[in-house]
Amino acid sequence: MAARDRAAFAEFVAARSGALHRAAYLMVGDVGLAQDLVQEALTKTYVAWPRLRDIGNAEAYTRKAITTTAITWFRKKSWYGERPAELVPDRTGVGHDDAVAVRASLMQALGQLPPRQRAVIVLRYYEDLTEAQAAAVLGCAVGTVKSQSSAALAKLRDLMGDELDLTDLITEEGVLA
Amino acid sequence: MTEQLKTLMDRAADLDFAAIDVDAITGAGDRTVRRRRIATGVAGVAALAVVATGAVLLGGDDGDRKTDFVDDRSLTDVAIWTEGSTLHTPDRSWDLGVDVATLVRTSEGVAFLGWDGNKEGRFDVYTFTGDGEPTRIGETQDWHLRSDPEQPYLGWLDGTGQDLDAVIYDVSRGERVWSEPAEQRYSFPVVAIDGTQAYLAGVDEGPFQVLDLASGDLRELPDNEIWRSFVAAKGDLVARTDHGAVEGGDGNALVVGPVGADPVSIPGGAADGAVFSPDGRWISVFSDGLSVHDTATGEAVAVDAGGYAHGLGYDWLDADTLLAIAGTEAGDEVVLFQCEVPAGTCDEVAPLGGFEEGELFAISFGESIWAGVAEGEASGSESVEVEVSEVPPPTQSSSTDRPE
Numbered sequence: 001m002a003a004r005d006r007a008a009f010a011e012f013v014a015a016r017s018g019a020l021h022r023a024a025y026l027m028v029g030d031v032g033l034a035q036d037l038v039q040e041a042l043t044k045t046y047v048a049w050p051r052l053r054d055i056g057n058a059e060a061y062t063r064k065a066i067t068t069t070a071i072t073w074f075r076k077k078s079w080y081g082e083r084p085a086e087l088v089p090d091r092t093g094v095g096h097d098d099a100v101a102v103r104a105s106l107m108q109a110l111g112q113l114p115p116r117q118r119a120v121i122v123l124r125y126y127e128d129l130t131e132a133q134a135a136a137v138l139g140c141a142v143g144t145v146k147s148q149s150s151a152a153l154a155k156l157r158d159l160m161g162d163e164l165d166l167t168d169l170i171t172e173e174g175v176l177a
Numbered sequence: 178m179t180e181q182l183k184t185l186m187d188r189a190a191d192l193d194f195a196a197i198d199v200d201a202i203t204g205a206g207d208r209t210v211r212r213r214r215i216a217t218g219v220a221g222v223a224a225l226a227v228v229a230t231g232a233v234l235l236g237g238d239d240g241d242r243k244t245d246f247v248d249d250r251s252l253t254d255v256a257i258w259t260e261g262s263t264l265h266t267p268d269r270s271w272d273l274g275v276d277v278a279t280l281v282r283t284s285e286g287v288a289f290l291g292w293d294g295n296k297e298g299r300f301d302v303y304t305f306t307g308d309g310e311p312t313r314i315g316e317t318q319d320w321h322l323r324s325d326p327e328q329p330y331l332g333w334l335d336g337t338g339q340d341l342d343a344v345i346y347d348v349s350r351g352e353r354v355w356s357e358p359a360e361q362r363y364s365f366p367v368v369a370i371d372g373t374q375a376y377l378a379g380v381d382e383g384p385f386q387v388l389d390l391a392s393g394d395l396r397e398l399p400d401n402e403i404w405r406s407f408v409a410a411k412g413d414l415v416a417r418t419d420h421g422a423v424e425g426g427d428g429n430a431l432v433v434g435p436v437g438a439d440p441v442s443i444p445g446g447a448a449d450g451a452v453f454s455p456d457g458r459w460i461s462v463f464s465d466g467l468s469v470h471d472t473a474t475g476e477a478v479a480v481d482a483g484g485y486a487h488g489l490g491y492d493w494l495d496a497d498t499l500l501a502i503a504g505t506e507a508g509d510e511v512v513l514f515q516c517e518v519p520a521g522t523c524d525e526v527a528p529l530g531g532f533e534e535g536e537l538f539a540i541s542f543g544e545s546i547w548a549g550v551a552e553g554e555a556s557g558s559e560s561v562e563v564e565v566s567e568v569p570p571p572t573q574s575s576s577t578d579r580p581e
Contacts, residue, residue, distance in 0.1 A: 010199045017197050022190035035195055039202060046206035051319075103189040126186045139378060139405065141385060141397075156182070165181055 009046055012058055017042075020062060026122045027070040029111045037073075041065035064137045067123065071115045071138075102163045109159040116140075117152035124149055125169065252307035253282035253326060256500055256515055256526045259289070259539040264305070267526055273311050275301070280539035282326040282492070285348040289539065290320060302333055304348050314346055322543050323367045323375075326492070327455060330390055332367030332375060334359055343367055345375055345390065354390055371410045403436055409460070411453030414472060416443075416460060431462055433472045441475040454493045459518050461490035467501055469518055479521045482514050490516065491542045502529065502540060513540065 017038065024034035024041075045052070045062045052058045110118050116138065123134040124145070131149075135142045157166050255266045259277040263270050264287065275291035278300055282288075286306035291313075293301070302315035302322075315335045323332035329349035335342045341359040343366035346352070355375070359366055368376040368384045373391040376384035384407055387396045398404045406418040413435040419442060431451060434440030443462060450463040459478070462468040467488035469478040482488050485503035492500040497518050504511040516523040529538050 006199075006203050009203065013197050013199050013202070018194070021194040022192075025190050025192060025194075026186055031192060031194065038194075039197065042197065043202050043205045046202055103185060106185050106189050121182075122186070125182050126190070128183075139385070164185060169182060 005049070009049055012045075012055055013042060015055075016059055016062070020059075020066065023063065023122055023127060024066050024070065026110065026126055027066065027119060028073070029107050033073075037066055037070055040069055060137075063123075063127070067119050067137050068139070071119060105160055105163055109156050109164075112159060113152050113155060117148045117155070120145055120148040121152050121156070252286050252305075253284075253541075254494065256494065256513060257282065257287060257541055258513055258527065258529065259537070260529075261537050262291075265527065271305070271307070273303070273305060275303070275311075276537050277539045278537065279320050279322050279544060280541050281322045281324040281331070281543045282541045283324045283329055283331055283348050284327055285329050287541070288322055288324060288331045288348065290317065290322065292537075299336070302331075302335070304331070312351075314351075315344065320544060321367075323370050324543070325370045325372060326541075328370065328372060328390075330354070330370050330373075330375065332370055334366070343377070345370070345388070347390075355388060355393075368407065369410055371412070374410070376407070376410060409451045409453055411455075411457040414453060414457045416451045416453070431460075433460060433470075433475070441472065443470050443475050444477070452491060452493065454496055454499075454518070456496045458496065459493075459499075461493070461499055461501075463489055463491075467503065467516070469499065469516075471519075478519045480516050480518065480523065481521055482516065482523045483512075483525075485512070488514075491540060500526075500541065511538075 020038050020041070021034055024037040025031060028034055028037060041062050044065045045058055048061060049058070052061055110121065113121065119138060120134060123129045123137055124131070129137065131142050131145045135145045138145065153166055153169055156164060252266070255268075257280070258265050259273070259280055262273050262276050264273050264277070264280075273289070273291065275293050277289045278292045279290040280287060283304070286304060288302070288304045289311075290300035291303050291311070300317050300320065301313050302317055303311040303313050305311040314331075315333065316337045317333050318336050319334040321333065324330060329347050331346045331348055333344055333346075335344040335356070342356045343359050344353055345355040345367060347354045357366070357377075366378050368378050370376075370390075373389055375388040375390055377386040377388055378384045384404055385398050387398060388394070389396070403415060403417055408416040408418060408431060410416070414433060415436055416431055416433045417440075419430045419432040419440075430445065431443040432440035433443060443460065445462065445464055445468055452461050452463075453472070454460070457472055460470050460472050462470065467480045467482055467490050469480050469490055470476060471478065480490070480499070480501070482501060482503040485505060487505075488501055488503035490499045490501040494500060494515070499516045499518055501514045501516050501523065502511055503514060511529040513526040513529055514523040515526050529540075
């Protein structure tokens with residue numbers, strides 16, 4: 001990866017774009033925005049390609065770009081507490097399959113988290129990053145990841161109630177009062 | 178129905194996404210690289226051509242001797258730059274013995290990354306006082322150096338050993354004064370050095386710690402917007418990207434002020450970086466052209482570098498003297514200027530050549546601004562492509578376009 005090798009970059013994109021899109025979607029809650037987010041992050045990755053030296057670094061770099069860019073978007077437009085209208089499901093609506101309704105509830109609940117807490121949830125419990133790895137991606141201290149994670153889990157528990165089993169995570173992480 | 182969080186997220190994200198247009202991404206990326214190269218004045222430098230042809234010297238110096246420095250003035254009181262392995266001031270030249278990729282000033286002279294052409298992607302870290310030979314003090318695969326020209330400290334990401342370490346070195350004492358294992362290979366933990374304060378980050382974003390290099394005290398910074406959007410610091414002043422926190426701001430500008438006070442907005446959109454004058458009165462913003470502002474009012478200072486399309490004021494020689502490079506739109510002419518602020522007048526120091534002349538250049542900027550040539554352009558030599566174009570890592574302040 002010493003040079004800006006288009007073929008290698010294209011191979012990386014083909015292999016990892018699905019996973020990157022899914023993480024981005026969980027961060028922003030909208031398919032179109034997720035696609036834009038991934039495209040922007042991959043552009044940064046391509047620019048940085050000669051520095052990254054191996055595919056593992058490229059993925060870590062892209063993940064970091066997705067996360068920080070998503071947080072920036074949310075901050076910039078004060079999206080905290082707002083969600084695109086199409087994402088707000090009618091949880092009690094007739095005709096919704098239970099599973100679909102629960103997934104929609106999750107996206108709604110995630111959308112109510114502050115951007116950094118939302119990112120922590122995705123990084124820790126979807127991407128399976130350690131606290132230290134999540135801290136590295138977010139550019140914050142490990143203690144911040146712990147506190148943000150705890151607060152986020154508490155809020156998710158409150159928002160989703162019995163629809164979501166967080167017992168193991170809350171037992172493991174503790175929850176802020 | 179009760180579901181686990183991981184399972185639920187897996188299912189929620191199990192959607193169809195449009196295929197990625199790789200050509201669009203690479204095209205946008207290439208444009209970004211070109212823009213940065215033009216903005217910083219140098220591009221397309223043929224590293225191997227230098228190896229094949231030897232250093233090109235200015236000012237009539239024959240280049241085969243390492244001139245002792247005997248003037249009363251410090252080497253770094255004047256404009257400095259390198260061309261190949263040759264270090265220049267307006268009046269003198271020194272052959273450093275190795276091609277220079279990155280150059281900074283310290284209170285003790287210069288520090289630079291030398292590339293000997295045989296170690297792909299690896300640079301040696303040197304200091305040079307103007308007297309005798311350069312001193313090799315480390316090795317790195319990263320092309321950043323951090324310093325404060327008025328201090329003896331130098332920061333880099335050292336790769337001498339098995340693992341990478343973030344290092345701060347005291348040139349006057351000839352020893353490392355601080356080092357920590359680097360968390361990620363692509364990160365650059367020493368964000369800035371201002372006086373005796375080193376701003377540190379675990380990854381390449383805003384700093385979260387400040388190390389006092391005089392006392393050794395390490396202070397945690399609050400996890401807030403000020404430090405996440407950090408651009409530069411000088412004394413009590415911090416420059417950062419405005420994410421809409423400033424009343425009346427456009428959310429896409431640089432703001433400057435002491436921590437805890439209302440900042441001043443610097444008009445002109447987001448910046449890739451900025452550098453304060455030594456007394457903090459002025460700030461030069463890295464944007465599409467020369468952009469200097471009063472830090473107390475935000476008011477722009479008109480600086481005329483002869484009508485070039487692009488420019489970058491990158492280093493302050495003293496409280497009112499700014500070093501800048503400016504070039505033509507096509508990049509076929511790049512000139513080093515010395516500009517007086519607030520008068521706004523600029524004098525040409527030296528031409529830095531053009532993009533196609535096949536030389537390495539470095540200015541006291543702390544980052545490399547040259548790139549390798551494609552295979553085949555350096556006839557008679559084994560081609561090794563080396564590309565070290567200026568590529569900042571992704572930061573929270575770097576995205577400004579979405580969503581609307």
